[in-house]
Amino acid sequence: MQKKTITLDHGSGGVASQELITSLMLNHLPDPRLHRLEDAALLPAQNGRLAFSTDSYVVDPIFFPGGNIGELAVNGTINDLAMQGASPLCLSLGLILEEGLPLDDLETIMAAIGACCEAAGVPVVTGDTKVVPRGKGDRIFINTSGIGVVADGVHIGTDRIREGDAILVSGPVGDHGLTILAAREGIDLGRELQSDTCALHRLVQDLLAEIPAGLHGLRDPTRGGLATTLAEMARAAGLGFEIREEDIPLQGVTRAGCELLGLDPLYLANEGKCILIVEAAAAEAAVVRLRAHTQGRQAACIGRVGGSSPGRVILRTRAGGSRLLEPLFGDPLPRIC
Amino acid sequence: MQKKTITLDHGSGGVASQELITSLMLNHLPDPRLHRLEDAALLPAQNGRLAFSTDSYVVDPIFFPGGNIGELAVNGTINDLAMQGASPLCLSLGLILEEGLPLDDLETIMAAIGACCEAAGVPVVTGDTKVVPRGKGDRIFINTSGIGVVADGVHIGTDRIREGDAILVSGPVGDHGLTILAAREGIDLGRELQSDTCALHRLVQDLLAEIPAGLHGLRDPTRGGLATTLAEMARAAGLGFEIREEDIPLQGVTRAGCELLGLDPLYLANEGKCILIVEAAAAEAAVVRLRAHTQGRQAACIGRVGGSSPGRVILRTRAGGSRLLEPLFGDPLPRIC
Numbered sequence: 001m002q003k004k005t006i007t008l009d010h011g012s013g014g015v016a017s018q019e020l021i022t023s024l025m026l027n028h029l030p031d032p033r034l035h036r037l038e039d040a041a042l043l044p045a046q047n048g049r050l051a052f053s054t055d056s057y058v059v060d061p062i063f064f065p066g067g068n069i070g071e072l073a074v075n076g077t078i079n080d081l082a083m084q085g086a087s088p089l090c091l092s093l094g095l096i097l098e099e100g101l102p103l104d105d106l107e108t109i110m111a112a113i114g115a116c117c118e119a120a121g122v123p124v125v126t127g128d129t130k131v132v133p134r135g136k137g138d139r140i141f142i143n144t145s146g147i148g149v150v151a152d153g154v155h156i157g158t159d160r161i162r163e164g165d166a167i168l169v170s171g172p173v174g175d176h177g178l179t180i181l182a183a184r185e186g187i188d189l190g191r192e193l194q195s196d197t198c199a200l201h202r203l204v205q206d207l208l209a210e211i212p213a214g215l216h217g218l219r220d221p222t223r224g225g226l227a228t229t230l231a232e233m234a235r236a237a238g239l240g241f242e243i244r245e246e247d248i249p250l251q252g253v254t255r256a257g258c259e260l261l262g263l264d265p266l267y268l269a270n271e272g273k274c275i276l277i278v279e280a281a282a283a284e285a286a287v288v289r290l291r292a293h294t295q296g297r298q299a300a301c302i303g304r305v306g307g308s309s310p311g312r313v314i315l316r317t318r319a320g321g322s323r324l325l326e327p328l329f330g331d332p333l334p335r336i337c
Numbered sequence: 338m339q340k341k342t343i344t345l346d347h348g349s350g351g352v353a354s355q356e357l358i359t360s361l362m363l364n365h366l367p368d369p370r371l372h373r374l375e376d377a378a379l380l381p382a383q384n385g386r387l388a389f390s391t392d393s394y395v396v397d398p399i400f401f402p403g404g405n406i407g408e409l410a411v412n413g414t415i416n417d418l419a420m421q422g423a424s425p426l427c428l429s430l431g432l433i434l435e436e437g438l439p440l441d442d443l444e445t446i447m448a449a450i451g452a453c454c455e456a457a458g459v460p461v462v463t464g465d466t467k468v469v470p471r472g473k474g475d476r477i478f479i480n481t482s483g484i485g486v487v488a489d490g491v492h493i494g495t496d497r498i499r500e501g502d503a504i505l506v507s508g509p510v511g512d513h514g515l516t517i518l519a520a521r522e523g524i525d526l527g528r529e530l531q532s533d534t535c536a537l538h539r540l541v542q543d544l545l546a547e548i549p550a551g552l553h554g555l556r557d558p559t560r561g562g563l564a565t566t567l568a569e570m571a572r573a574a575g576l577g578f579e580i581r582e583e584d585i586p587l588q589g590v591t592r593a594g595c596e597l598l599g600l601d602p603l604y605l606a607n608e609g610k611c612i613l614i615v616e617a618a619a620a621e622a623a624v625v626r627l628r629a630h631t632q633g634r635q636a637a638c639i640g641r642v643g644g645s646s647p648g649r650v651i652l653r654t655r656a657g658g659s660r661l662l663e664p665l666f667g668d669p670l671p672r673i674c
Contacts, residue, residue: 011672013560014665038494039417039557040390042487046383053377054429054482055465060473080376092391094480096433128392132672136397136475143431145391145482150379157375220376223350328351335348335469 006101011131021129024107028114029093031123041125043090043147051086051148053077058141060335062109064183066176066194069142070112072271072337075199077144078120079220082201083274085156085208086148091117093127093144098137109140120199122146148201153212158236160216166283167241167303168276170203170296171196172249173226177268178257180336189257198272203293207276210289217277220270222337224328227266229275230313231327241313243303243325266315267328269336277305343438348468358466361444365451366430368460378462380427380484388423388485390414395478397672399446401520403512403531406479407449409608409674412536414481415457416557419538420611422493422545423485428454430464430481435474446477457536459483485538490549495573497553503620504578504640505613507540507633508533509586510563514605515594517673526594535609540630544613547626554614557607559674561665564603566612567650568664578650580640580662603652604665606673614642 009016018037026035033041055076062069074091081088093113097106117123175196182189200220208215217237221229226248234241250265258265272295278286283301290296307314313325346353355374363372370378392413399406411428418425430450434443454460512533519526537557545552554574558566563585571578587602595602609632615623620638627633644651650662 007667008671009667012665012667014565014667016667017560038421040388040421040423040483040485042421043387043389045386049382050380050387050484051377052380052427052429052463052484054431054463054480056431056433056467056480058433058467058469084375084377084379086377090389092389092482094391094393094431094482096393096395096478126389126391130393130395130672132395132475132478135472137478138469138473141433141469141474141478143391143393143480143482145429145431145480146377147387147389147484148377223354228351328349330344330346330349330351330353334345335467 004103006097006099006131008099008131008133011129017129024103025110028110029124031125033125034127046149048152049150051081051084051150053080054143054145055080056141056143057337058335059180059337060138061183062139064195065179067197068109068112069140070109071116071197073142073144074113074116075197076271076337077146078122078199078201081146081148082204083218083220084150085154085204086150087205088122088146088148088201090123090125091144091146093124095129096137096141097129097131098139099131099134101139154208156215156218158217158233161237161239161277161305162216163239163306164280165216165277165305166280166301167243167305168278168286168299168301169249170274170290171298172251172254173270173273174254174258174265174268175251176271177225177333177336178254181333190253192253193257196270196272198295200272200274200295203290203295207286207289211278211282211286214279214282215276216279218274220274222269222271225267225269227325228327231325234313235311238311239305240307240309241303241305242307242316243313244316245318247300247302249298249300271337341440343434343436343468345436345468345470348466354466361440362447365447366461368462370462371464383486385489386487388418388421388487390417391480391482392417393478393480394674395672396517396674397475398520399476401532402516404534405446405449406477407446408453408534410479410481411450411453412534413608413674414483415459415536415538418483418485419541420555420557421487422491422541423487424542425459425483425485425538427460427462428481428483430461432466433474433478434466434468435476436468436471438476491545493552493555495554495570498574498576498614498642499553500576500643501617502553502614502642503617503638504580504642505615505623505636505638506563506586507611507627508635509588509591510607510610511591511595511602511605512588513608514562514670514673515591518670527590529590530594533607533609535632537609537611537632540627540632544623544626548615548619548623551616551619552613553616555611557611559606559608562604562606564662565664568662571650572648575648576642577644577646578640578642579644579653580650581653582655584637584639586635586637608674
């Protein structure tokens, strides 16, 4: 029996589009504002500044150990909002489907999106679906945009980073990038290796409750990994960063996989981790608070702001040497998210 | 000399991405919130309900008489917000670029986006750029999402449509759809034929100032055209619509082109028109007000709500007959926006 697939009619805006949306998509996305199927959703007035973010997801493969493109799209945009200290309010969902995409695959992805939204408490309230002919896309691309609300008194930004601040990371790095690479190349690195995709907004909100003014810098090290994100933060802050290789959390399976394939885990993407720059006095309390969360179980302090190379990141190696961590130039691993 | 093109490195999130963004894109998008290059933009607190909308644009060809994919993406999302009675506040911009896209083409599109945003007074405040390998996309796909603010007292929705209301359209229909079809197929229908892409938020705001409570229904007839959008509105309202063929504005060049190609202009997409359902007593004043705008010069009353077919649209033809306007099922013309 032939599998049902996406056809160009599904992108017409006509009855076939409506049927796809109502029969397959809305099942997984219960928000009544979305079910109105108007061109825009209406939200009640909000108290506080708004955060607004967008990301397109083109990951290849679309299914991988630990998740699929749908989970990445929900968690990624939630995290972009969370990195501004915002409480995520809602998401939009824009799908670009390639003719021939099996409806079963779309259903699996929509179910993942629905489950992630429900777990995070952040609904999809507006959406759009387009279809492109076979060979003009790659199965599915997803854009999610999101709105969040930033409470008064929260001010996170590289301009607030100060000499002496502690540099924290919320958990082991490199898992997502290595998972995608292994899945794409068909390399089996063991079942423990999987994407770290998860939403970090509750962890951040909880930390802000603990140290409202002590959280200075916050970024999620996605494309380009820990090293590139730190390099961008150091440059933007105009201050030197020093980090200690031995303190950077790394899973055994990731370390072994990277050694096997000759990859540096500090440059591999993460989809459920954040870098936190906190005032020195608050560092210990911050690590304790992070470790109380599932998503922060292995949080660690990995270094400090300061040193003789303003705008640069110095890695103190296990062997006792030191090495400049340059930002990534090009793309060793395209389509990681 | 070889033309410079997009490479996979431009999507890496590393230095090559940053160079593309700062050298080519930010020139055209001056908003300082975007120039911070954080993962999300921060906006001041807003008074009023929020409208939130998203749309992906996959139009083929990307350049056509009257505009390009960039203008469609800006005006389209502004219009989706405007159709809820919102004043558009800001946009996000998500680009999916295919490896090999000439940088000159990207520059032309970015310039159009910048010019449209400036003309509309609606800035891009946050963005994202991804690159997919050659053959896995089609030059450029654009997602724009937008936030608008809805003033107190504005309530537009199909549930407010009443028996006896007048049905207005803001100008001639079918131009965008016919333009894209002709451009794609290489058919020359004359220089007067071009896309109607434009932003309608000022026209709507002006009308709301004139008849704050009299505007009941508002939609832009994009994919599926006037007929499909009216059919959706009639079904949602649970009321019959009757429209008069002779009163529907149609440019001569569009009428002639449709006759030549055997197309029905009522089913062709528009990107700068709206359908307005207003209370009967306000209809005349509304048409006068619409005609005072460049975008509403040829606005007309084309019918009324009522009749013996609840949830259906009846077209009274020029010849004196009548015809049921069914919504489009599939896609006679894919990738129109």
